[in-house]
Amino acid sequence: MTRHANLTHLQRLEAEAMHIICEVVAESERPVMLYSVGKDSAVMLHLARKAFYPSPPPFPLLHVDTTWKFKAMYELRDTMAEQAGMDLIVYQNPEAAERGINPFDHGPLHTDMWKTEGLKQALNKHQFDAAFGGARRDEEKSRAKERILSFRTASHGWDPKTQRPELWNTYNAKKKKGESIRVFPISNWTELDVWQYIQLENIPIVPLYFAAIRPTVERDGMLIMVDDDRFPLKEDEAPRMRSIRFRTLGCYPLTGAVESEASSLAEVIQETLLTTTSERQGRSIDQDEQGTGMEKKKQEGYF
Amino acid sequence: MADQPSKAVVYKTEALIADNIDAYLDQHQHKTMLRFITCGSVDDGKSTLIGRLLYDSKMIFEDQLAALEQDSKRSGTQGENIDFALLVDGLAAEREQGITIDVAYRFFNTERRKFIVADCPGHEQYTRNMVTGASTADLAVILVDARKGILVQTRRHSYLCHLLGIRHLVLAVNKMDLVDYSQETFEMIVADYAKFAKTIGIDSFVAIPISGFKGDNITAAPSKNTAWYHGPALIDHLESVQIDLDFVREQPFRMPVQLVKRPDLDFRGFSGLIASGTVKPGDLIRVLPSGKTSSIQSIVTFAGVLDEAVAGQHVTLTLTEEIECSRGSVLATADNSPQVADQFEATVIWLSDEDLHVGRSYWLKLGTQTVSASVMQPKYEVDVNTMEHLAAKTLSLNEIGVAEILTDKSVVFEPYAENRMLGGFILIDKVTNATVGAGMLHFSLRRSQNVHWQPTTITRADHAAMKNQTPRVLWFTGLSGSGKSTIANEVEQRLNLMNRHTFLLDGDNVRHGLNKDLGFAEADRIENIRRVGEVTKLMAEAGLIVLTAFISPFRAERRMVRDMLAEHEFIEIFVDTPIEIAEKRDVKGLYKKAREGKLKNFTGIDSPYEPPENPEIRVNTVDMSAGEAASHIIRSILPLK
Numbered sequence: 001m002t003r004h005a006n007l008t009h010l011q012r013l014e015a016e017a018m019h020i021i022c023e024v025v026a027e028s029e030r031p032v033m034l035y036s037v038g039k040d041s042a043v044m045l046h047l048a049r050k051a052f053y054p055s056p057p058p059f060p061l062l063h064v065d066t067t068w069k070f071k072a073m074y075e076l077r078d079t080m081a082e083q084a085g086m087d088l089i090v091y092q093n094p095e096a097a098e099r100g101i102n103p104f105d106h107g108p109l110h111t112d113m114w115k116t117e118g119l120k121q122a123l124n125k126h127q128f129d130a131a132f133g134g135a136r137r138d139e140e141k142s143r144a145k146e147r148i149l150s151f152r153t154a155s156h157g158w159d160p161k162t163q164r165p166e167l168w169n170t171y172n173a174k175k176k177k178g179e180s181i182r183v184f185p186i187s188n189w190t191e192l193d194v195w196q197y198i199q200l201e202n203i204p205i206v207p208l209y210f211a212a213i214r215p216t217v218e219r220d221g222m223l224i225m226v227d228d229d230r231f232p233l234k235e236d237e238a239p240r241m242r243s244i245r246f247r248t249l250g251c252y253p254l255t256g257a258v259e260s261e262a263s264s265l266a267e268v269i270q271e272t273l274l275t276t277t278s279e280r281q282g283r284s285i286d287q288d289e290q291g292t293g294m295e296k297k298k299q300e301g302y303f
Numbered sequence: 304m305a306d307q308p309s310k311a312v313v314y315k316t317e318a319l320i321a322d323n324i325d326a327y328l329d330q331h332q333h334k335t336m337l338r339f340i341t342c343g344s345v346d347d348g349k350s351t352l353i354g355r356l357l358y359d360s361k362m363i364f365e366d367q368l369a370a371l372e373q374d375s376k377r378s379g380t381q382g383e384n385i386d387f388a389l390l391v392d393g394l395a396a397e398r399e400q401g402i403t404i405d406v407a408y409r410f411f412n413t414e415r416r417k418f419i420v421a422d423c424p425g426h427e428q429y430t431r432n433m434v435t436g437a438s439t440a441d442l443a444v445i446l447v448d449a450r451k452g453i454l455v456q457t458r459r460h461s462y463l464c465h466l467l468g469i470r471h472l473v474l475a476v477n478k479m480d481l482v483d484y485s486q487e488t489f490e491m492i493v494a495d496y497a498k499f500a501k502t503i504g505i506d507s508f509v510a511i512p513i514s515g516f517k518g519d520n521i522t523a524a525p526s527k528n529t530a531w532y533h534g535p536a537l538i539d540h541l542e543s544v545q546i547d548l549d550f551v552r553e554q555p556f557r558m559p560v561q562l563v564k565r566p567d568l569d570f571r572g573f574s575g576l577i578a579s580g581t582v583k584p585g586d587l588i589r590v591l592p593s594g595k596t597s598s599i600q601s602i603v604t605f606a607g608v609l610d611e612a613v614a615g616q617h618v619t620l621t622l623t624e625e626i627e628c629s630r631g632s633v634l635a636t637a638d639n640s641p642q643v644a645d646q647f648e649a650t651v652i653w654l655s656d657e658d659l660h661v662g663r664s665y666w667l668k669l670g671t672q673t674v675s676a677s678v679m680q681p682k683y684e685v686d687v688n689t690m691e692h693l694a695a696k697t698l699s700l701n702e703i704g705v706a707e708i709l710t711d712k713s714v715v716f717e718p719y720a721e722n723r724m725l726g727g728f729i730l731i732d733k734v735t736n737a738t739v740g741a742g743m744l745h746f747s748l749r750r751s752q753n754v755h756w757q758p759t760t761i762t763r764a765d766h767a768a769m770k771n772q773t774p775r776v777l778w779f780t781g782l783s784g785s786g787k788s789t790i791a792n793e794v795e796q797r798l799n800l801m802n803r804h805t806f807l808l809d810g811d812n813v814r815h816g817l818n819k820d821l822g823f824a825e826a827d828r829i830e831n832i833r834r835v836g837e838v839t840k841l842m843a844e845a846g847l848i849v850l851t852a853f854i855s856p857f858r859a860e861r862r863m864v865r866d867m868l869a870e871h872e873f874i875e876i877f878v879d880t881p882i883e884i885a886e887k888r889d890v891k892g893l894y895k896k897a898r899e900g901k902l903k904n905f906t907g908i909d910s911p912y913e914p915p916e917n918p919e920i921r922v923n924t925v926d927m928s929a930g931e932a933a934s935h936i937i938r939s940i941l942p943l944k
Contacts, residue, residue, distance in 0.1 A: 006335050006546070006548075006549055007335070007548065007613065007615045007616065008332060008333055008334060008335060008336075009334050009335060009336035009416075009417040010332065011615070011616070012336050012548070012615055013336070014617075015576060015615055015616050015617040018576075018617040019561070019575075019576040019617050022561045022562050022574060022575075022617075023561060023671070025562070026561060026562055026630055026671070049605065050604070050605040050606075051574075051617065052564070053603070053604065053605040053619070054564070054566050054570065054572075054603065055564060055566040137408045137409075137410070138409075138410050141407075144407045144408055144409065145405045145406065145407050145408075147435075160405065163405065164737060164738045165431045165432070165434065165435045165654045165729075165738050165741065166435050166738075167434060167435055167438035167439075167727060167729060167741045168438045168439060168723055168724065168727045169439070169576070169724070170668055170669070170670070170727065170728065170729050172668065172729060172731055172736070172738045174666070174731055174736040175736055176736060187408070188408065188410070188419055190410045190417075192331070192412075193417075196328060196331060196332060199328070200332065266324045266325060266328065267324070269324060269328065270320055270321070270324040273320045273327075274320055274321060
């Protein structure tokens with residue numbers, strides 16, 4: 001770097017995140033990193049690797065699987081864990097599996113059982129007392145108000161009224177047995193920051209973020225990609241090939257694609273900046289109950 | 304220009320993004336970052352201003368805007384206009400009550416900088432949330448309603464911002480549109496504020512007349528309506544002030560050690576965030592608190608070794624010598640290193656619903672150091688509305704005072720005014736783990752520098768060996784009349800028969816001498832146990848088996864004594880007699896007096912007893928006699944050799 005050049009915003013955000021990750025590792029017994037394979041997870045994993053270099057990060061990755069993620073996500077997940085030299089724990093809620101919970105027949109129950117319940121079960125099973133997550137404050141209104149270290153009760157609940165004051169970069173990671181903290185090292189990053197950092201650091205991401213010709217159908221105004229033969233096509237319905245990409249990734253039947261020709265990172269960023277809708281619009285999870293959907297989910301233990 | 308919403312007028316970036324994304328990315332990549340807070344009275348228009356900044360810099364998307372328009376119609380306060388406040392008040396309770404409760408962080412960019420805005424609540428009961436936002440800010444925008452001028456809240460917020468070390472203050476006189484953009488009004492408010500600012504030590508501030516609602520002097524100045532104004536627009540000012548990090552980079556090098564990395568036998572690196580200054584390989588450094596010196600061998604990062612690292616970077620340093628250095632140590636320039644002390648004066652902000660317990664042991668976390676600390680009775684409390692100094696016995700939620708702090712171990716520190724990272728600390732309750740206070744160190748107390756440990760030749764092990772026993776502290780706790788003294792007395796007699804060297808400290812007896820200056824208020828009870836703890840510790844060091852019989856009602860103090868002693872030395876014996884039984888016995892007639900209101904602060908009646916959660920031994924005098932209880936205790940603690 002140039003002598004005495006001012007640090008850029010990305011350098012500062014990077015240092016802040018590395019500091020948070022190291023601090024939590026130093027002060028907790030069993031940390032874990034929630035790894036959803038999305039672009040935010042990719043950045044968070046990269047930051048953890050940087051923070052602990054030359055050692056691998058001293059905690060496992062946890063993927064709370066719904067069995068309905070895109071195929072390409074499962075592929076990248078396994079490659080990245082191996083590259084980072086970290087253990088990968090894949091958890092699927094056995095009750096959801098047994099009852100065959102799926103996004104087509106069960107609506108909100110799908111997210112509740114596989115994700116929220118699955119996450120709580122996985123954290124309890126392994127007795128993790130600190131879990132890193134890739135949520136950002138620019139994503140959603142209740143996230144904008146959450147601390148970097150978000151304290152959770154033994155039942156994983158979040159109480160926005162009793163958040164611990166969080167001064168300077170002095171984090172209080174103390175908790176009783178059974179209680180845990182959720183940690184958001186990239187709280188202060190925006191969507192643009194994440195994209196630019198991926199570009200500057202050459203971080204591998206799922207190819208679905210780039211436009212390609214893919215089989216799609218339209219459902220409730222969203223373009224859904226038919227990723228495997230579990231997708232219940234209507235009679236006489238055939239998937240249509242469209243040039244699409246995804247702004248966020250989740251369960252494929254619940255994730256809306258955008259029509260796009262952006263096949264390079266620069267083009268994706270360009271589209272992101274010129275777009276007129278927010279990133280989470282492609283997700284059905286936030287759009288219920290008059291804008292308090294996410295706050296309520298978080299109180300129940302959702303990340 | 305400022306009359307209509309200046310949607311894409313000022314940020315020329317949109318064209319650049321469309322025409323040359325690479326050039327835009329290059330520009331964006333090199334932006335610096337400024338963190339600021341907005342504060343002011345309830346209706347001064349903070350949220351509207353932030354909404355305006357986001358809107359003007361196109362950080363609001365269409366779907367959010369559509370939702371906002373709907374919300375504005377349903378619960379907005381701006382008639383047909385968009386209520387920007389709804390955009391930032393994110394919690395359900397906030398939207399219902401129409402007030403901001405917690406800090407909300409928002410982000411926007413201009414061509415030169417990325418900004419993180421902490422929108423802070425104005426109400427006094429949310430002061431703790433405001434200091435959270437202020438602690439990381441480079442700059443504060445203090446909003447004033449032009450129609451109302453300087454209010455009590457304006458003064459309080461200015462004081463807090465100044466207290467937390469924010470170096471740039473902007474007085475944004477808002478709602479100028481509602482006073483016909485009157486220059487006279489603006490200047491009167493500025494003069495008023497200047498007078499006040501001087502009294503609390505604020506040297507300089509920048510005053511800007513704005514309308515968050517209409518957009519005047521936000522992105523360009525002067526607006527058509529304020530031709531008389533000659534200062535910068537708000538955004539221009541935000542883009543040009545010096546960032547705190549660039550200021551501390553010019554200070555001497557300091558890095559609190561976060562982690563020691565030992566991936567293999569050949570590598571030993573010290574990681575952390577550089578708090579101030581710069582560092583290069585070859586630099587001579589000092590490790591504190593040990594005071595040993597060494598030189599920097601290399602600066603290791605994932606991307607390769609660096610020639611230099613600066614404040615704000617997170618790096619791993621290797622040293623040329625193998626010297627003692629662990630988490631909590633501080634690496635510093637050898638010829639200019641920070642101080643080490645265990646007694647300080649500090650400003651303390653109380654953040655908990657439960658009052659400060661003077662003398663109680665809390666965790667104090669400063670940088671990467673965590674020690675036990677107690678806060679003495681405040682020298683004074685500051686009335687945050689009038690800045691008056693008031694006498695205070697303790698501090699309650701949102702109160703601010705100046706007090707002495709004692710720590711059980713030496714702390715490496717710098718005055719807060721010089722370095723936020725090495726001068727700011729939080730206090731954590733040892734039982735609930737809540738963050739209950741925050742503080743800013745002023746200076747170390749001279750007496751702490753002059754009192755040193757005198758090493759003695761005969762050690763505690765020698766004392767114990769001479770007596771042929773293992774020292775122990777048998778700490779009896781329980782309600783008045785539970786049987787503590789009776790059982791302790793019985794245990795001591797039996798130990799004496801076994802030729803053990805013992806001493807029994809009894810609550811009533813100690814209060815006749817050592818602690819005769821103490822009453823029964825909570826602070827006195829805490830001090831009572833602290834002194835007994837210190838005496839117990841000396842006796843254990845002399846090799847004795849110490850028995851204590853004190854109600855010792857609070858977990859935190861019992862914990863404090865446990866922490867003072869060597870591992871396994873403290874044996875907590877809970878004399879678990881129910882209050883009904885103890886009260887029925889009432890040997891000293893104290894319960895009767897307490898019930899009649901003649902005795903205040905009596906444990907179990909009008910003062911709480913916190914039973915031990917995991918006592919080493921539990922006995923009672925209902926199911927067993929004092930003799931049986933004593934036998935049980937003796938069996939549990941033998942052999943003691």
